[in-house]
Amino acid sequence: MSAPLVSSPPPPAGIACDIFCTVIDNFGDIGVCWRLARQLAGEHGWQVRVFVDDLHAFQKLCPSLVAGRARQSIEGIAIVYWHAPSHAGDTLEIADVVIEAFGCELPPEYVAAMAGRERAPVWLNLEYLSAEDWVADFHLRPSPHPRHALTKTFFFPGLGPGTGGVLKERGLDAARIAFQSSDSARAAWWQQATGAPPPAPEATVVSLFTYENPAADSLLEQWRDNPGEIVLLVPEGRISGAVARFFGLPSFMAGTHARRGRLIAHALAFTDQRGYDALLWASDVNFVRGEDSFVRAQWAEKPFIWHIYPQADDAHLSKLDAALAHYAGPLPDAPREALTRFWHAWNGAGTPDWAEFQRHRAAFAARAAGWAHELAGVGDLAGNLAGFAKSQLK
Numbered sequence: 001m002s003a004p005l006v007s008s009p010p011p012p013a014g015i016a017c018d019i020f021c022t023v024i025d026n027f028g029d030i031g032v033c034w035r036l037a038r039q040l041a042g043e044h045g046w047q048v049r050v051f052v053d054d055l056h057a058f059q060k061l062c063p064s065l066v067a068g069r070a071r072q073s074i075e076g077i078a079i080v081y082w083h084a085p086s087h088a089g090d091t092l093e094i095a096d097v098v099i100e101a102f103g104c105e106l107p108p109e110y111v112a113a114m115a116g117r118e119r120a121p122v123w124l125n126l127e128y129l130s131a132e133d134w135v136a137d138f139h140l141r142p143s144p145h146p147r148h149a150l151t152k153t154f155f156f157p158g159l160g161p162g163t164g165g166v167l168k169e170r171g172l173d174a175a176r177i178a179f180q181s182s183d184s185a186r187a188a189w190w191q192q193a194t195g196a197p198p199p200a201p202e203a204t205v206v207s208l209f210t211y212e213n214p215a216a217d218s219l220l221e222q223w224r225d226n227p228g229e230i231v232l233l234v235p236e237g238r239i240s241g242a243v244a245r246f247f248g249l250p251s252f253m254a255g256t257h258a259r260r261g262r263l264i265a266h267a268l269a270f271t272d273q274r275g276y277d278a279l280l281w282a283s284d285v286n287f288v289r290g291e292d293s294f295v296r297a298q299w300a301e302k303p304f305i306w307h308i309y310p311q312a313d314d315a316h317l318s319k320l321d322a323a324l325a326h327y328a329g330p331l332p333d334a335p336r337e338a339l340t341r342f343w344h345a346w347n348g349a350g351t352p353d354w355a356e357f358q359r360h361r362a363a364f365a366a367r368a369a370g371w372a373h374e375l376a377g378v379g380d381l382a383g384n385l386a387g388f389a390k391s392q393l394k
């Protein structure tokens, strides 16, 4: 293989930024990187390239992407298939800001070229989101490179002051309000997603995006026997098998509809990333997972239940409780304890009690709006990151 050419980048129209992303599992890694890339390009005028090692996962949430293409441009963002750890693009142009997502290792050639650049780039390691208190202490800590004259800075997303915050597009609240206040937009969404008009206002609409979950069987039974109608919206994915078994179906692929007792369920196609927000807005209660959908549920301002990404040694359980402390902390005792029990049950400890959850739904709905307001006070991650990078580039 011939060595890549080191060339000077063209005169930048805006700040040039490279984001490196390895897809470990699922959609959250690329989901966060793609959202960040779109914000940096669309809201801050940056020239962004995304290096990603799995175009198939990416294509699920960005259907206009061509999975077999080495290089392409979408929404003005260059997307480069990062096919080997040493691959750093065909021409080594080092950006002003380099983001390595979630501790993925940059190609050594690229790091060497960063060190050789006339002016060292701002190098950020974007970490996974955690609501734990220590995050604020570690956010923006520098880490000098052992060999090169380069410094990497740790950028920690978080839910509290002093952290990097979480991603929130500038137009997000306006888009949500426009959707929720337009009967025709809602009707069009229901028609397109389920082939049916919106359900009656008395029905409880639940979206279910979650990992395989042993508590799902009990919850499906509770919904079947619920006094009021439950309309369940299930994007095709890891819980689809359990839903299919509950209804005695061979699968629960997009376009499948089923009914048992008071439970009506629709299997939905996995949509592009923007489309996922509308699912959260159309629902009364959202089950979410991982990192990015967890954040979107908070901006949707609806009661939600988080299936956290499981880690070795149950390290995720303290993260779950840290998030609960922020989100549920100010609730009165009874709803706070009910929510805590439900989240714990959904994450492996106990059996979820839907009737109890339902009893406190009004309190959860009020808190959801209050929490979104508080969280917005921490500032949008893309804006926080862009502000920090600019302060370093001065």
Ligand code: TRH
Pocket (backbone or CB within 6 Å): 024, 025, 026, 027, 028, 029, 031, 032, 060, 061, 128, 209, 235, 269, 270, 271, 272, 273, 274, 275, 276, 289, 290, 291, 292, 293, 294, 309
């Ligand atoms: O897919 P995930 O389980 O990703 C996880 C987490 O990010 C976790 O932190 C990480 O360690 C692990 O992967 C490897 O859940 P998450 O983060 O919610 O990402 C899902 C993405 O998929 C999110 O960007 C929303 C998007 N999505 C769509 O675009 N369309 C859809 O129809 C649905 C249901 C989701």
